[in-house]
Amino acid sequence: MGMEDIVLLGGFAAIAIFGYYIMVKLDNFLDKVRRENEEQAQTTCFNIATSCVNIIPAVSNILxxxxxxxPDVHCNLSVGSEQEVMKSFDCGDADVVIISADSDVESARLARWKCITLNPQSFSIDNGIVDVKTIEKNPQHQKVLWKGSDNQSLVLHFIHQLCGQRA
Structure with missing residues (x-):
């Protein structure tokens, strides 16, 4: 065995050791990502969708x-057109939806609903950096729809807070 063979053998050994080191690091990283994904999957998500921007302050306070x-519940508030909001509700992506009380959106879903009246409110986004001022001054009539879900206790808590609240 000559000097070239020893250098070649040492090079292969170094590559093998380095490859093993990289694979261990990659395995640890992937294991960490898997654990984080499992933790997020176990987190309960409570989803609300609305077609009315003026209801955001009241909903935000309840959330x-x-x-x-x-603290283990992740809350989402989505805003869109009534058709998009109802589509989200029909697909099961929203636990509660809030639409105009005089909406002509029809649905074949089994849902409970209640009408509420809220006064429009201005609000701030990102700790007062952006002020969203309402132009509408008249009380707005909204229809709140919900159905049985895995988050039933959260839904009922939210409905109780929202429907008992007058802004």
Missing amino acids: KDINHLY
């Missing part, structure tokens, strides 16, 4: 309370 009471 803050829910987050305080249930």
